[in-house]
Amino acid sequence: MQIRDYTDADWAGIWPFFDEIVAxxxxxxxxxxxxxxRARADWVGAPPRGTFVAVDEAGTVLGxxxxxxxxxxxxxxxxTASFMVSPAARxxxxxxxLGEHVLAWARGQGFLAMQFNAVVETxxxxxxxxxxxxxxxxxxxxxxxxHPEHGYVGLHVMHRFL
Numbered sequence: 330m331q332i333r334d335y336t337d338a339d340w341a342g343i344w345p346f347f348d349e350i351v352a353x354x355x356x357x358x359x360x361x362x363x364x365x366x367r368a369r370a371d372w373v374g375a376p377p378r379g380t381f382v383a384v385d386e387a388g389t390v391l392g393x394x395x396x397x398x399x400x401x402x403x404x405x406x407x408x409t410a411s412f413m414v415s416p417a418a419r420x421x422x423x424x425x426x427l428g429e430h431v432l433a434w435a436r437g438q439g440f441l442a443m444q445f446n447a448v449v450e451t452x453x454x455x456x457x458x459x460x461x462x463x464x465x466x467x468x469x470x471x472x473x474x475x476h477p478e479h480g481y482v483g484l485h486v487m488h489r490f491l
Contacts, residue, residue, distance in 0.1 A: 330391065330423065332430040335380035340369050341485075342390030343382070346415040347372070354477045356452050358484075372411075379434055383423045391418035394427040396435055399428075399444050406442040408491075424455070428462050436491040448485040449474050456485065463489040 351359045353366075363371075373380045378397030382390050392414035399409035410431045414423045433480055443464075445476055446489045450469060460466075464487040472481035 330383055330385055330421075330426060332381055332383050332426055335373060335382050335393065339382045339390055339393070340365070340373075342370065343372075343393050343413070344383075347413055349395075349416065350413055350420075354447050356455070357427055358447060358474055366438075375407075377438065379431075379438075381427065381430060381434070383418075383427055391421070392423040392427050394431050396431045398440075399446070405478065406439075406441045408435040408438070408443045409433070409446060410443060423457055425462070428458065432462065440491055442490045444489060445485070445487040447474070447486050449453065450483040450485050451476055451479050459487050465489065 338367040347368055348363070349362060351357055352361065354361070362398040363456055372393070372395050374395060379396060380395045381393065384390055392412065394412045396408055396410035399407045400407040412427050414427070417463055432443065445459065445464065448459065450456070452459055456466070466485045467488045468485070468486045471483050473484040474482050477480045
């Protein structure tokens with residue numbers, strides 16, 4: 330697996346699993362029915378943001394991450410990031426590889442910390458992954474996410490210094 334910068338040609342490989350993950354409604358508080366164009370505009374950012382893909386030896390996109398300042402101005406020294414892994418590639422270390430890459434990238438860009446604003450508390454694999462990479466749950470917003478199976482559940486705010 331290789332982690333590299335996103336190119337416009339990668340969107341065709343990202344969009345099918347992006348759309349599937351949003352439609353599942355279990356991990357992202359994004360509106361249903363996003364068009365491919367709107368989703369790409371929201372996911373792929375211009376500097377100071379970075380967008381990355383994990384690809385296999387055949388060039389198939391396995392996952393993607395986007396990272397940049399959590400807030401503008403006085404909050405711009407703290408990064409945030411979002412990740413999506415193709416359901417077909419889960420359990421292969423793609424999320425961990427993307428997470429490690431994004432942490433290194435953010436450190437190299439001069440960010441002092443990283444904060445995730447909305448990790449769904451019922452997403453055990455994601456919570457465990459981020460904790461294994463040094464993140465701590467610094468708070469949970471109760472009933473902030475309407476999960477299709479569990480109903481209203483909390484959203485963790487997770488943080489770590491770089």
